[in-house]
Amino acid sequence: DAGVIQSPRHEVTEMGQEVTLRCKPISGHNSLFWYRQTMMRGLELLIYFNNNVPIDDSGMPEDRFSAKMPNASFSTLKIQPSEPRDSAVYFCASSFGQGSNQPQHFGDGTRLSIL
Amino acid sequence: AQSVTQLGSHVSVSEGALVLLRCNYSSSVPPYLFWYVQYPNQGLQLLLKYTSAATLVKGINGFEAEFKKSETSFHLTKPSAHMSDAAEYFCAVRGSGNTGKLIFGQGTTLQVKP
Numbered sequence: 001d002a003g004v005i006q007s008p009r010h011e012v013t014e015m016g017q018e019v020t021l022r023c024k025p026i027s028g029h030n031s032l033f034w035y036r037q038t039m040m041r042g043l044e045l046l047i048y049f050n051n052n053v054p055i056d057d058s059g060m061p062e063d064r065f066s067a068k069m070p071n072a073s074f075s076t077l078k079i080q081p082s083e084p085r086d087s088a089v090y091f092c093a094s095s096f097g098q099g100s101n102q103p104q105h106f107g108d109g110t111r112l113s114i115l
Numbered sequence: 116a117q118s119v120t121q122l123g124s125h126v127s128v129s130e131g132a133l134v135l136l137r138c139n140y141s142s143s144v145p146p147y148l149f150w151y152v153q154y155p156n157q158g159l160q161l162l163l164k165y166t167s168a169a170t171l172v173k174g175i176n177g178f179e180a181e182f183k184k185s186e187t188s189f190h191l192t193k194p195s196a197h198m199s200d201a202a203e204y205f206c207a208v209r210g211s212g213n214t215g216k217l218i219f220g221q222g223t224t225l226q227v228k229p
Contacts, residue, residue, distance in 0.1 A: 004158075031215035031216075033215075033216070042221050042222060043159075043205065043219050043222065045216075045219075048216060050215075055216075056216075091158055091159070093158075093159075095215035096215065101147050101164060101166035101209075102215055103149055103161045103164055103217075104159075104215060104217055105161070106151075106158035106159040106160070107158050108157060108158045109157075109158050111156075
């Protein structure tokens with residue numbers, strides 16, 4: 001079975017540029033999560049969706065960050081304009097929200113470097 | 116509200132020695148608990164989960180964890196460490212509601228010395 005698929009795996013761009021990260025959740029999962037991981041802050045939950053609806057975006061650092069989930073099989077995380085402090089590994093995860101014991105399944109992440 | 120505390124950001128053991136990674140939780144509802152492992156340059160991978168069926172949970176790669184309600188703990192153990200166990204380990208508790216949100220601990224880096 002295909003797991004959570006993220007693209008690109010690596011992104012290097014100059015500050016001020018728009019960055020778009022993409023995620024395809026596991027088929028049948030109805031919850032999707034975006035995380036950011038850095039050495040300084042560890043693993044941070046940025047935003048999550050349930051049935052394509054954003055439930056909690058309190059972790060989004062500022063207005064430069066936005067996320068969408070136009071359908072059950074695709075989500076994007078966009079940074080515009082990007083800044084060097086946005087450099088991090090961004091993970092997408094999905095789960096079946098209903099049911100008490102369902103784990104999250106993580107993608108391999110996008111390693112983002114803003115120069 | 117749910118929360119997780121992992122005691123010790125770094126743990127170092129010798130190859131063949133017992134591995135013990137500590138996790139304490141706080142939950143206002145019966146908890147569902149998870150351990151994840153993250154190898155370098157990879158995403159988080161589920162090691163095991165506690166769902167109230169049994170207090171001793173066995174996971175992949177020889178790891179197991181014991182749920183102790185009286186101690187609000189869910190420590191991860193492995194009898195004999197292997198070099199390939201070197202990684203970062205995260206404990207997590209399920210958040211409230213039916214959205215699948217997990218509350219993660221800060222992580223513990225396990226170093227295995229030859």
